[in-house]
Amino acid sequence: MSNAxxxxxxxxxxxxxxxxxxxxxxxGIGPMLEEDLAFSSMAQDKVGHAQALxxxxxxxxxxxxPDKLGFMRSESDFKCCRFVEQPIGEYxxxxxxxxxxxxxxxxxxxxxxQSSFTPLALLAKKVKGEIKYHVLHGxxxxxxxxxxxxxxxxxxxxxLRDAWHLALGIFEKSEFEGELIAxxxxxxxxxxxxxxxxxxxxxxxxxxxxxxxxxxxxxxxxGRRGYxxxxxxxxxxxxxxxxxxxxxxxx
Amino acid sequence: xxxxxNLTEEEAKRMNTIEEDPExxxxxxxxxxxxxxxxxxxxxxxxxxxxxxxMIEQHAHSEIVGALPEGTWITRAPNFRRKLxxxxxxxxEVGHGQLLxxxxxxxxxTREQMLNDLMSGKSKYSNIFNYPAVTxxxxxxxxxxxxxxxxxNQTINSKGSYGPYCxxxxxxxxxxxxxxKQGHDxxxxxxxxxxxxxxxxxxxxxxxxxxLLHFFGPPDKMSAHSEKLMKWKVKLAxxxxxxxxxxxxxxxxxxxxxxxxxxxxxxxxxxxxWEFSDPDWxxxxxxxxxxxxxxxxxxxxxxxxxxxxRWVRQALMNPxxxxxxxxx
Amino acid sequence: xxxxxxxxxRLDVSxxxxxxxxxxxxxxxxxxxxxxxxxxxxxxxxxxxxxxPEMALILAKEQYARRxxxxxxxxxxxxxxxxxxxxxxxxxxTTPEKVFRDPGYYKVRDRIEKYQQQNKIxx
Numbered sequence: 001m002s003n004a005x006x007x008x009x010x011x012x013x014x015x016x017x018x019x020x021x022x023x024x025x026x027x028g029i030g031p032m033l034e035e036d037l038a039f040s041s042m043a044q045d046k047v048g049h050a051q052a053l054x055x056x057x058x059x060x061x062x063x064x065x066p067d068k069l070g071f072m073r074s075e076s077d078f079k080c081c082r083f084v085e086q087p088i089g090e091y092x093x094x095x096x097x098x099x100x101x102x103x104x105x106x107x108x109x110x111x112x113x114q115s116s117f118t119p120l121a122l123l124a125k126k127v128k129g130e131i132k133y134h135v136l137h138g139x140x141x142x143x144x145x146x147x148x149x150x151x152x153x154x155x156x157x158x159x160l161r162d163a164w165h166l167a168l169g170i171f172e173k174s175e176f177e178g179e180l181i182a183x184x185x186x187x188x189x190x191x192x193x194x195x196x197x198x199x200x201x202x203x204x205x206x207x208x209x210x211x212x213x214x215x216x217x218x219x220x221x222x223g224r225r226g227y228x229x230x231x232x233x234x235x236x237x238x239x240x241x242x243x244x245x246x247x248x249x250x251x
Numbered sequence: 252x253x254x255x256x257n258l259t260e261e262e263a264k265r266m267n268t269i270e271e272d273p274e275x276x277x278x279x280x281x282x283x284x285x286x287x288x289x290x291x292x293x294x295x296x297x298x299x300x301x302x303x304x305x306m307i308e309q310h311a312h313s314e315i316v317g318a319l320p321e322g323t324w325i326t327r328a329p330n331f332r333r334k335l336x337x338x339x340x341x342x343x344e345v346g347h348g349q350l351l352x353x354x355x356x357x358x359x360x361t362r363e364q365m366l367n368d369l370m371s372g373k374s375k376y377s378n379i380f381n382y383p384a385v386t387x388x389x390x391x392x393x394x395x396x397x398x399x400x401x402x403x404n405q406t407i408n409s410k411g412s413y414g415p416y417c418x419x420x421x422x423x424x425x426x427x428x429x430x431x432k433q434g435h436d437x438x439x440x441x442x443x444x445x446x447x448x449x450x451x452x453x454x455x456x457x458x459x460x461x462x463l464l465h466f467f468g469p470p471d472k473m474s475a476h477s478e479k480l481m482k483w484k485v486k487l488a489x490x491x492x493x494x495x496x497x498x499x500x501x502x503x504x505x506x507x508x509x510x511x512x513x514x515x516x517x518x519x520x521x522x523x524x525w526e527f528s529d530p531d532w533x534x535x536x537x538x539x540x541x542x543x544x545x546x547x548x549x550x551x552x553x554x555x556x557x558x559x560x561r562w563v564r565q566a567l568m569n570p571x572x573x574x575x576x577x578x579x
Numbered sequence: 580x581x582x583x584x585x586x587x588x589r590l591d592v593s594x595x596x597x598x599x600x601x602x603x604x605x606x607x608x609x610x611x612x613x614x615x616x617x618x619x620x621x622x623x624x625x626x627x628x629x630x631x632p633e634m635a636l637i638l639a640k641e642q643y644a645r646r647x648x649x650x651x652x653x654x655x656x657x658x659x660x661x662x663x664x665x666x667x668x669x670x671x672x673t674t675p676e677k678v679f680r681d682p683g684y685y686k687v688r689d690r691i692e693k694y695q696q697q698n699k700i701x702x
Contacts, residue, residue: 024325024338025586028318029552031560032605033349034627034638040342041641044335051331067330087589091563133640140633148566155562238585242387243329249445251329292665323584346642353626356608362628363600370596383583419625426646548582554596564604567630572607575657577626579610 004176005117005185006061007079011224012108013053014080015170017070018232019101020046021239025088038137042098045130052127056119071243075233076226083166083220085231092155093162095145099138100167104196106131111192116184139203146207157209164212168193169220262475271296283484288414291357291579299483304358305374306485307416311351312369312376316549318344320384321393329387336433340394343430347423354415356577370554378535379462381543388448388455391441394434396459396501400466402427403497412484415579435504442508449510456505457513464530467494473532498525609635610660612653613643621653629654 023043030036054066063069083101088094109131112124145152171193180186201211222228243251275294282289289295318341325341328334352362368374379397384390402424409420441452468474468490480486498517502525505512516528538546580592606628614621624643629635635654644652663670678684695702 021326024334027325027338027341028315028322028345029556029559029586029590030345031556031563032628033315033345033352034629034642035563036345037342037349037641037645038638040338040345041645044338044342047331047335047338051335071330090559133637137637140637144631144634145563145566149562151562152566238326240329241327242324245387245451246445246447249448250440251333251444251448290665292662294665319584322586323582326586342645346645349627349642350625353608356626361602362605363602366605367599385583548580548587551580551592551595552587552590555590555592555594557600558594558596559590561604564606567634568603568606569630572603572630573658574602575608577608577610577657578660578662579623579625 002061004174004179004183005120006057006063007174007176008180008186009053009057009061009120011079011081011174013050013057013069014078015084015101016046016053017050018078018080018235019084019097020044020048020050021235022084022086022088023094023098026094031091039094039098042134042137045127045134049123049127049130052123056123060119071240072247075228075236078228078232078236079224079226080228080232081166081169081172081220081223082229082232083163083169083223085223085229085235086166087231090155092145092152092159095138095141096156096159096163097167098134099142100163100200101170102131102134102138103200104167104170104192106135107195107199108192111187114184115186120185142203143207146204146209153209156207160204160209161212165215165218166220168214169223171196172219172221172224174224271298280482283412283482288417289412290414291576296483298479299485300358302480302485303413303416304355304360307351307355307358307413308360308365308368309375309377311348311355311365312374313380314344314348314351316369316376316553317380317397318348319549319552320380320382320545321390323384324387324390327387333437337390340430340433343426347419347426350419350422351416353577354413354419357415357579359576361574366557370550370557372541372550375539377466378539378543379466380549381538381546382459382462383545385458386451386455388441388451389458391434391437391452392455392459394430395438396434396456396463396505397466398427398430398434399501400463400497402431403493403500404467407488407493410484411487418579438505439508442510453510456510460512460514461530461534463497464494464527465532465535467491467497469532469535495525498527499523606630608657609639609654610657611635611639611643612655613649614651614653615648617650621651626657627654 020043023039023046027036027040027043030039050070051066054063054069057063057069058065064072083097086093086097109124109128112120113128115121115124142156146156147153171189173189174180177188177190181188204211220229272294276296279289279293279295279299282293289299321337321341321344325334325337328337352365355365356362365374369376379400384393405420405424405427409417409424411417411420438452441448443449471489471491474490477486499519502512502517502519514528516526519525537543580587580590582588607630608626609629609632611624611627612621613624627635627638627642629638632654636652639652639654643649694700
């Protein structure tokens, strides 16, 4: 059971760290001051979730401390999906990514409040409100931009197309799916994906846009097994640039 | 400068000769003398309005431009604590910018006009942000010493006469105390850490020393005076007074870590006044007028952000909405 | 651009401003009110620029509820909030003098004690 749970924790933590890192890149250069603040807050929330999840790995499974897990592992040890690794691009991609990812995150954490693995259930209950806000933010921006000007409509549709097969990579299954479900730790990626698809489709169509057709062979898989896009290594190199100046120092 | 006013000789002369409605002026000045605040709807001399807008606007620009040198290291913070603190800190700077633009908006200048003036180079911002954050240790120095200098300025200005500005500053001062703490924390860890960390920090201190001296503006004997701005509680302390207060508070905190400043003449004399080598006011003038290491980059990034965000704002905007001056 | 900031190097900074920002391009203002605890008053705390009530609430959350306690926020368009004119502040001037409305104006202890003494009432 512990390997199944550990793997779940690692992939959730890595997703949160990498997308939090990406979203923090907008701090100071967002499209409007107030929105700059909102994106920054959500980035902090995600980085905070990562730290909390690494902490569970440390305390419940004897893994290294959060700082070591976050800042000292190699690329192939990371289990984030390729979606979160992508550069921030323009605001259309970042908003669509926030919208799609946070719906998955909300459903995942909601389901985990019932997990038989208590530390995770407790964390899920604690951060539910934060993720609810992220979904509210994503929905509001997505809808308004999808129904704004001709340009914003076109951009949202196009970003949705670019993001779609990357987003589906969130639900890449692990070898431990059966165990997670059987032990009541988590209901599994298939269930998550189905619920996500229903929720997101409803919102996209209500906003007057189209959900792209899913081509299973195009889904960007590999992240969960440590096979990443070309973007993760440079991201990790940048993220660890200072700590690698002196790995034994206390920063 | 950063929330203070440095007038040209000409402006000072003109201000001292402008005539306003004498009765209204008397009531206005009496109110200020009583320690009461001026609120947005009050009658106020045109010059008061103009100087306040300029000062608050400059302060707002300083906040959002100041987010850029610190943002330089946001993606490279070395652990969770530093990463979270730095994102939060830079976020606060943007938030302060928002609060200050809002205060200036109550005086009748729109946010768009202010941003236009920033991007065209017409409005200035604090000169210190035209310098680069070369290493991670620069972030520690900025977080501790530059924020420390800003707090000296802000604390003094929060006793000023204009209600909305004072309210914004109270909120800002409260948040700045977090910045100072986390900045000092960062400095201490570097100073008491490995040789690599300590050397990096000392190099950063050496780099920022002169810009910090420049921060409060030219010495009093070089600045044009306006008794009127003091009377109207727009300017509340002299540049020299504020600079001295800053040195008094922060020099010992660096020295107590066994670090040094690159100035053999830096010392407190018997009258309690800090003396220092001439920090080259020509350099200050050159940099504030566009010839600093980062001026072009700061404005280029600002213009990029506005342009890249244009389609977003256009999509959100409701063309039927009418402009209204905010209330407080 | 050759910046020290790797984020800046990833931006297409050649994209410069085409013309100036027009009025309202940063949207209109909304007045924000904040309640820190249940049972307390909801108090004005500043403004946000936004287009709809939902957007105003979402953005106000970040600017005005980033620290400390918050139970709720209210927003109203600046144009929907009305005030007295500054010159009419004098209508409030004599209010503090109307002590007949204040509880502290009514003191009867002395009167009671005098009556008790005169009529030999012991309590």
